[in-house]
Amino acid sequence: MxxxxxxxxxxxxxxxxxxxxxxxxxxxxxxxxxxxxxxxxxxxxxxxxxxxxxxxxxxxSINKTIERYQSKAKGLGISKRGAPENEQHHLEGETVDLAKKIELLEVSKRRLLGECLDSCSIEELQQIENELEQSLSNIRIQKNHLCKGHIERLKEQERILGEENAKLRGKCGLQPLQPSTKHQSVPYVEISEVETELFIGPPERRTVRYLSET
Incomplete structure (x- = not known):
């Protein structure tokens, strides 16, 4: 307990x-x-x-012990005061480095967007162009990968729905649906029309193509 x-x-x-x-x-x-x-x-x-x-x-001796403690405490106080100063200098250095890196990134970003190109040399412009082409290539690869995955998921959903439909039709005593023929060509039927306006000479025939409804 x-x-x-x-x-x-x-x-x-x-x-x-x-x-x-x-x-x-x-x-x-x-x-x-x-x-x-x-x-x-x-x-x-x-x-x-x-x-x-x-x-x-x-x-x-209690007096000696107290003196020893005070001396030790004084030394610890100096080291504690010195540590923040060193740490502050270190942080200031890191801040300056980060500011420079941010500035370089901003310049690179503007150049990739087609800005601030006046000061660039031909070699720098060629490098920017190569980077953009590589970026576009990577983007296209990723886009194709996503599209392929989306199509595969749609096909899988179609298969699952087809199986469920066949099960439901079987329970209702219906025959399963036959798969439709994809990309069927639509037949054309030629129909002749007779011109009914009054004119001299044999009637002209015009052939018009209509989509067959069958």
Whole structure:
């Protein structure tokens, strides 16, 4: 069974608070002493009671330990202040490089769109033309690939619909549909017309071609 963590709070009763302080202070001083002996560590402990009374423990000299701490903290502060400056210079350099790359990309984009070509040499224009032709070739290849895939999907859908239609006609007792002949040529029928207007001479015949309805 996992018990929930007990939330610590200030002891309101003054007498109980003083008893707890004395017990915990003694235990803390004992642990500091054991740590210094067992691990050969330099330990300094300072405790101020609620009334302002000081209790301390040091494995050597508390003043020397404090001086050592201050010296160490000062060195860490210098390194921490130096790190942002170096990082800032590094970021500024990266920003300049990115700005140059963006500018080059913008120039290349405008040239591919047919702009700002006055300053280009023949070799540069030839290179731009080659890049455009290669781009068009890649685009056509991709377009053909997509069209082919779309046609294949349509054929697959047609096959599935045909199978479903055949199943439904079979359930209804109907004969399956015969596949239609694709690209049938439409026959033409020649019909003769007789001119009915009044004129001298034998009537003229005009041949008109109509699409056969059969």
């Amino acid at each position: 996992v018990r929930g963590k007990t939330q610590m709070k200030r002891i309101e009763n003054a007498a109980s608070r003083q008893v707890t302080f004395s017990k915990r202070r003694s235990g803390l001083l004992k642990k500091a002493f054991e740590l210094s002996v067992l691990c050969d560590a330099e330990v300094a402990l300072i405790i101020f009671s609620p009334r302002g009374k000081v209790f301390e423990f040091s494995s050597s």
